[in-house]
Amino acid sequence: MQKSTITIEVGLDEKRVPESIQWKATDSTAEKPRDAKAFMVSFWDGADNAALRMDLWTKEMRVDEMADFYYQTLMTMADSFDRATHQQELVNKMKQFAHDFYKRFAELQEKENKIQ
Numbered sequence: 001m002q003k004s005t006i007t008i009e010v011g012l013d014e015k016r017v018p019e020s021i022q023w024k025a026t027d028s029t030a031e032k033p034r035d036a037k038a039f040m041v042s043f044w045d046g047a048d049n050a051a052l053r054m055d056l057w058t059k060e061m062r063v064d065e066m067a068d069f070y071y072q073t074l075m076t077m078a079d080s081f082d083r084a085t086h087q088q089e090l091v092n093k094m095k096q097f098a099h100d101f102y103k104r105f106a107e108l109q110e111k112e113n114k115i116q
Helices: 063-085 088-115
Strands: 006-012 018-025 034-036 038-045 050-057
Touching: 018 038, 018 050, 038 063, 063 088
Parallel strands: none
Antiparallel strands: 006 018, 018 034, 038 050
């Protein structure tokens, strides 16, 4: 059996807050680790029928970047759900939610910027 390894390295400050994130994969064409400002990893535990997840972000990640990250993640989750289930109606609802989420975020940001 062939194996592939994904390594995530998180640099922490003195208060254990993430300052840097780097990742690499044995199957990647990249020669050196890639920098990231955030990551989300989910695993399905079939024995307990439970989702296990880990999400971290660096203190340099801006709020607008986080909104982009969530929007894009929601969209790719919808694509994955489509490939796995072919439930187009639910996929469309997931994507519509992602669009509504991002639109509402932009509205709130605009409102907040006017106040400042």
